[in-house]
Amino acid sequence: xxxxxxxxxxxxxxxxxxxxxxxxxxxxxxxxxxxxxxxxxxxxxxxxxxxxxxxxxxxxxxxxxxxxxxxxxxxxxxxxxxxxxxxxxxxxxxxxxxxxxxxxxxxxxxxxxxxxxxxxxxxxxxxxxxxxxxxxxxxxxxxxxxxxxxxxxxxxxxxxxxxxxxxxxxxxxxxxxxxxxxxxxxxxxxxxxxxxxxxxxxxxxxxxxxxxxxxxxxxxxxxxxxxxxxxxxxxxxxxxxxxxxxxxxxxxxxxxxxxxxxxxxxxxxxxxxxxxxxxxxxxxxxxxxxxxxxxxxxxxxxxxxxxxxxxxxxxxxxxxxxxxxxxxxxxxxxxxxx
Numbered sequence: 578x579x580x581x582x583x584x585x586x587x588x589x590x591x592x593x594x595x596x597x598x599x600x601x602x603x604x605x606x607x608x609x610x611x612x613x614x615x616x617x618x619x620x621x622x623x624x625x626x627x628x629x630x631x632x633x634x635x636x637x638x639x640x641x642x643x644x645x646x647x648x649x650x651x652x653x654x655x656x657x658x659x660x661x662x663x664x665x666x667x668x669x670x671x672x673x674x675x676x677x678x679x680x681x682x683x684x685x686x687x688x689x690x691x692x693x694x695x696x697x698x699x700x701x702x703x704x705x706x707x708x709x710x711x712x713x714x715x716x717x718x719x720x721x722x723x724x725x726x727x728x729x730x731x732x733x734x735x736x737x738x739x740x741x742x743x744x745x746x747x748x749x750x751x752x753x754x755x756x757x758x759x760x761x762x763x764x765x766x767x768x769x770x771x772x773x774x775x776x777x778x779x780x781x782x783x784x785x786x787x788x789x790x791x792x793x794x795x796x797x798x799x800x801x802x803x804x805x806x807x808x809x810x811x812x813x814x815x816x817x818x819x820x821x822x823x824x825x826x827x828x829x830x831x832x833x834x835x836x837x838x839x840x841x842x843x844x845x846x847x848x849x850x851x852x853x854x855x856x857x858x859x860x861x862x863x864x865x866x867x868x869x870x871x872x873x874x875x876x877x878x879x880x881x882x883x884x885x886x887x888x889x890x891x892x893x894x895x896x897x898x899x900x901x902x903x904x905x906x907x908x909x910x911x912x913x914x915x
Contacts, residue, residue, distance in 0.1 A: 609635030610650035615658035620795030644670040647677040657688030659744025671701030678785035683816035687790040693749040709763030709780025713750040728764035730779040743796015817865035842889030848881040
């Protein structure tokens with residue numbers, strides 16, 4: 578029988594303990610982190626229960642030291658409250674969120690003062706740049722009912738509406754930035770149904786995606802669909818892009834890949850366009866998180882070849898190459914083996 582060193586025995590004991598307690602050694606595997614610094618905890622416990630009920634795994638905490646551990650989570654939800662019971666994202670915490678987003682994170686921020694009031698009073702200075710928002714004014718106290726608007730990021734929202742019973746004092750007025758500082762596209766997705774100001778903005782920068790909410794999601798009440806459905810749309814439609822293999826309006830011959838099983842890069846992606854098209858060629862992992870954007874823009878008819886080199890640096894797993902345009906998409910699956 579082979580003898581184990583003391584270090585080997587300790588390693589096996591740690592692995593066994595981790596298996597028994599649910600510990601995961603690898604990073605980036607948890608679906609969500611909720612940092613709840615809302616003094617009223619209106620949204621936090623309910624949101625945690627909702628995400629768990631949807632089958633996601635994550636962490637709920639009121640400990641702000643978690644701002645220094647964001648890399649372990651695929652989405653981060655920061656809850657700040659509504660005046661007079663509200664908290665602030667500090668500049669140092671904001672810098673951690675900026676690094677998280679720049680590395681491909683997904684962020685939900687909820688708070689009545691965080692977009693207009695806080696940046697001028699010691700809060701996170703660049704929140705509107707990173708969230709794709711424009712802060713209009715210090716707001717009002719008349720939020721609700723809330724309705725969903727037509728948009729391409731969460732199209733299910735159009736025609737939906739909810740009553741609102743959350744915090745309702747001095748709620749910032751915001752709107753989507755038509756020309757975001759970091760590129761991409763931002764959309765007004767939630768609106769006060771009576772006063773017509775916007776209370777929710779969804780933003781897809783390309784590397785990261787965000788959702789800005791001035792009202793408390795936990796304050797949403799009965800509507801055309803349950804508030805829990807709104808949570809499911811935010812996380813599954815905006816943050817975790819669906820990448821089921823298949824096609825839409827594009828024909829099967831319009832995208833080919835030189836290798837479907839890859840040990841090292843690069844691989845070639847070949848597009849055959851029969852007409853001028855505005856397209857996006859992106860790569861997602863098996864859980865739907867954006868890994869890379871290979872190409873985006875207006876391309877003329879004919880053949881276009883792209884060398885995707887980043888796959889050589891990625892861990893083993895399944896990746897999806899998705900060619901999309903306004904009315905459809907086409908997806909190819911690639912298996913990376915190290």
